[in-house]
Amino acid sequence: MIEIVFLILRDVCLFIGALFVLVGSLGVLRFPDFFSRIHATGITETVGIAFIFAGLIVEVGYSLTSLKLLIILVFVFFTSPTSSHALAKTAIHAGLVPLTHKGGNQPSN
């Protein structure tokens, strides 16, 4: 009985995670400019990854491997804002101007 609960929990976690990764990738295609697209990847690298790893941890169970998965998750949560920030800052310093709705420069699809 308890195994079925774990199976369902795993599948639900993996499904939600995959859904968020899919939506994030879709956002990279649909959002209008570079900076907005970074926000779309933000979904993938936070909620998407968290749910997928939660599902994997349920699948692996109580072992050293699940601890390693947890450590990878923590590292991703440390490195992903750093890389997003580095990308955005580089773009700003390279002269890319963020699109804003106030400048009459309407985002187009």
Next chain:
Amino acid sequence: MKSTLALLLFLSIFWLALSGHYSGLLLGLGFASCLWVALIARRMDVVDHGGLPVQKWSLRIFTTFFIYLMWLGKEIVLSSIAVARMILSNGARVRPEVIQLSVEGMNDMEKVIYANSITLTPGTLTVDVDGDWLNVHTVRGDLLEPLKRGDMANRVRRIYNRSGKQL
């Protein structure tokens, strides 16, 4: 010295967790490499100024930090759903904005936590840190409302200040 020992302890536990080997030879070799790394870090003078200010650690900071992480997790999920809905709708709701947020009176560690938390939350992104100001880019203005009200900033300040300690 305390920081070096803490680093050594942390590295050893980390090595144990990752390797899964418990024979004498491998334990000895693993500990030797941890010791080597800790000594190099100490000699490079990166131990005491880095992210491990052990002499300020207390159970209270761990508790408040843990509570903060729980709250941040909730915020991340909520704004992820908001951004996901924007992506799945026709895209007309995308209203990028860049604003400046004041981080006056925060120490370096708090600025790091604050700026990283902003970036980690989908929909908001710290583009630049300029003294006491953060340049924050957002994909839609109303996602910034909690930040403008200072909810997150106050919670970051509370991690350390409730215990009366400054980093």
